[in-house]
Amino acid sequence: MIELVEQTGSTNADLAAKLRSGEGWAEGDWLVARRQTAGRGRQGREWFDGTGNFMGSTVVSLGEGGPPPATLSFVAALAVRDACAAALGDRGKLGLKWPNDVLLGGGKLSGILLEMVRGHIVVGIGVNLARAPQLPDRKTAAFAELSMPPQPEDFAVSLAAAFDRRLEAWRTYGLGATLHAFLGASIHAAGSSLTVHDTDGSVLSGSFAGLEESDGALRLRLADGSERVIRAGDIS
Numbered sequence: 001m002i003e004l005v006e007q008t009g010s011t012n013a014d015l016a017a018k019l020r021s022g023e024g025w026a027e028g029d030w031l032v033a034r035r036q037t038a039g040r041g042r043q044g045r046e047w048f049d050g051t052g053n054f055m056g057s058t059v060v061s062l063g064e065g066g067p068p069p070a071t072l073s074f075v076a077a078l079a080v081r082d083a084c085a086a087a088l089g090d091r092g093k094l095g096l097k098w099p100n101d102v103l104l105g106g107g108k109l110s111g112i113l114l115e116m117v118r119g120h121i122v123v124g125i126g127v128n129l130a131r132a133p134q135l136p137d138r139k140t141a142a143f144a145e146l147s148m149p150p151q152p153e154d155f156a157v158s159l160a161a162a163f164d165r166r167l168e169a170w171r172t173y174g175l176g177a178t179l180h181a182f183l184g185a186s187i188h189a190a191g192s193s194l195t196v197h198d199t200d201g202s203v204l205s206g207s208f209a210g211l212e213e214s215d216g217a218l219r220l221r222l223a224d225g226s227e228r229v230i231r232a233g234d235i236s
Contacts, residue, residue, distance in 0.1 A: 001026070001028075001029040001030070002029070002030045002032055002056075002153065002156045002157065002160060003029070003030070003031050003032065004032050004033075004034070004152075004153050004156075005031070005032070005033050005034070006033070006034050006035065007033060007034065007035040007036075007037065008031075008033045008035075008036060008037070009036065009037050009038035010036055010038045010124075011031045011032065011033050011036065011055060011056055011057035011124060012057045012113060012115055012122050012124035013038070014031055014057070015031055015057050015058075015059055015117075015122045016115060016117045016122050019059070019117045019118050019120055019122070020117060020118060025059045025120075026059075027058070027059055027060060027061050028058070028160070028164060029058065029059075030056050030057065030058045030156055030159075030160050031056060031057050031058075032054070032055065032056035032152060032153065032156045033055050033056065034051070034055075034152060035051065035055075036055050050128065050130055050131045050132070050133070050142075051130060051131075052129055052130025052131065052144075052149060052151075052152070053126065053127060053128055053129045053130055053131065053142075053152065054125070054126065054127040054129050054152045054155050054156065054159070055125075055126050055152070056124070056125055056152075056156055056159075057122055057123060057124040057125070058122075058123050058160070058163065059120050059121070059122055059123070060072055060120060060121045060123060060167065061119070061120055062119050062120060062121060066170075066171060067170060067171075067174060067175035067178070068175070068214075068215045068216075069114070069116060069121050070114065070215065070216075071170070071175050071178065071179075071215060071216050072114055072121055072123060072167075072170070073099055073100035073112055073114055073216075074099075074100065074170075074175075074178050074179065074182045074216055075163070075166045075167055075170050075178060076100060076112045076114075076123050076125055076163065076166075077096055077100040077101070077102055077110075077112060077182065078096070078162075078166045078178070078181055078182060078185070079159060079162040079163040079165075079166045079167075080102045080109075080110045080112070080125060080127060080159065080162075081094050081096060081102050081185055082162035082165075082166070083155060083158040083159040083162045084102065084104070084109065084127070084143065086158055086162075087143070087147070087150055087155070087158065088143070088146060088147055093105055093106075094109075094185070095185065095186065095187040096182055096185045096186040096187065097186065097187055097188070097235070098186065098188060098211070098218050098235060099216070099218070100112045102127075103141070103187065104141040104142075104143070104145075104146070105141055105145075105146075106139055106141075107132065107138075107139040107140045107141025108128075108132075108135075108138055108139065108140050108141065109127060109128050109132075109140075109141050109142070109143070110125065110126060110127045110128065111125070111126045112124070112125055112126075113125075123163075125159070127143070127155065127159075128140065128141065128142040128143065129142065129143045129144065129149040129150065129152065129155060130142060130143070130144050130149050131144060132145075166178070166181075169181075175213070175214075175215075175216065176213060179211050179213070179216055182211075182216075183210075183211065188208045189208065190208060190209070190210065191207050191208065191209075191221075192207060192208045193205070193206075193207055193208075194206060194207060194208050194218075194220060194235050194236075195235065195236050196218075196220060196230050196233045196234075196235050197233055197234045197235070197236070198230075198232070198233045199232050199233055204220065204222075204228065204230075205223075206220040206221050206222045206223065206228070207220070207221045208220070208221075209221040209227055212229060215231070217229050217230060217231045218230040218231075218235070
């Protein structure tokens with residue numbers, strides 16, 4: 001089921017409230033808004049509210065013995081890429097950037113936010129279908145730059161199906177298969193130069209040495225040959 005509302009503060013906040021109140025939300029169902037007035041991105045950033053863009057959330061129930069919940073960000077990124085690729089065909093160059101960015105022509109196309117609430121993960125996704133924000137620190141992109149964008153409710157159907165497939169693979173085959181798929185579509189080549197901007201403001205440079213099999217953390221090889229494991233931060 002996809003529930004479409006004209007406006008809300010945040011679809012993530014709405015689903016979190018339902019979980020906390022005991023009302024619940026069925027896995028596989030999505031809440032999609034045409035407009036959000038209080039959308040959020042990673043690290044507390046405000047999420048751009050562009051008319052005609054996709055803004056929606058779903059819930060994943062956590063069981064014992066599965067991959068780390070935070071790695072659902074890879075599932076979400078792959079699902080967004082799948083849905084965009086299906087709509088764009090060969091008209092756009094899509095790529096994945098650690099930890100969960102989907103890029104179109106090198107510009108940031110989407111945002112993903114995970115929040116844990118009472119044994120569930122609320123997965124919030126925003127995709128620049130109609131237009132993209134102008135940001136001072138990064139290039140952005142919108143679907144409309146290459147093709148007539150789908151309506152948010154139509155994109156929701158494709159995204160929900162892609163997310164279900166990727167989620168099933170994550171549960172059935174483990175994190176390794178998901179990370180393999182992510183790397184296969186990523187912009188990161190082994191040995192490529194990277195600069196990590198940590199959440200504390202520090203900057204660290206090195207080369208890409210792969211992802212940790214246990215949790216998908218980025219491995220950064222430094223100039224002296226040692227490796228640093230990065231679990232949070234932005235990279236360029």
